[in-house]
Amino acid sequence: MHVTAVLNQKGGVGKTGLTAGVGGALAETGARVLLVDLDPQGHLTTEALGLAEADEPATVAAALAGHYTGPVAQLVAHHSKTDAGGVLDVLPTALAMFLVGRELDRLPAREWRLARLLEALADRYDRVVIDCPPALDVLTDNALAACHGVLIPVQPERSSVRALRLLLGQIEGLEAALRRERIVLHGLVPGLYRRPLSRLAAHVMGELDALPLPMLAHLPLAVVVGEAWDAGVPLTSYAPHSEHADAYRSVAATLQEQQS
């Protein structure tokens, strides 16, 4: 089972859209995919994929905090199957996710709790993609502890390069603190910009390009992304022949080059 975290502490940069899109692209290749909605706001669960939040007591939040100790598989919500035999499932968010950070702070090995939960599902899924909250908090630390590699969606805006430096520093710091193997930086996915690029956006894009991180695919603003969310399906199913579906597929292909 190969685990990817989609992270950026800035909000509205396309984390959730990328998670849903890449999840759909992986599933259409026949992979059994589990998406994890780690953002308390729950946009992946409710907005992008049209699923319900989990009800107490069987929630990821309760499992992370140690209140739920039943089978982890019971926390999973099924979204869809693909013609190729792939599966798209979700560990949905719950309201309690807003409070779980404080509870985790009191627990031993608090960064490792998601990793432990996912271990219990290792036979069921080929690929896991974690949608992180817009914060460098203990939930994001859990995603970093649990993942093999990260995808970083970015917007070509003035503050992005600085935010990215902070993020890369956090990843390195956590690797050291947890004494875990290196986290693979799969690359950046620039998105949510208007075409043609403004001069500022073009300048920032140049700065991003100069960083020692690959740019995997571009996801400029497109109406079809919002339409797919409204329909509650990944863009790869909603508009399979669109430019954005191909962008998600190319990111998925990069992940699939990595051994699980």
Ligand SMILES: Nc1ncnc2c1ncn2[C@@H]1O[C@H](COP(=O)(O)OP(=O)(O)O)[C@@H](O)[C@H]1O
């Ligand atoms: N390429 C895109 N084109 C148009 N809208 C997009 C695109 N990517 C994401 N969105 C929309 O922009 C908003 C923010 O994106 P989202 O993925 O939720 O960001 P984050 O998870 O980083 O907060 C959402 O409403 C989403 O539907």
Ligand SMILES: [Mg+2]
């Ligand atoms: Mg989000």
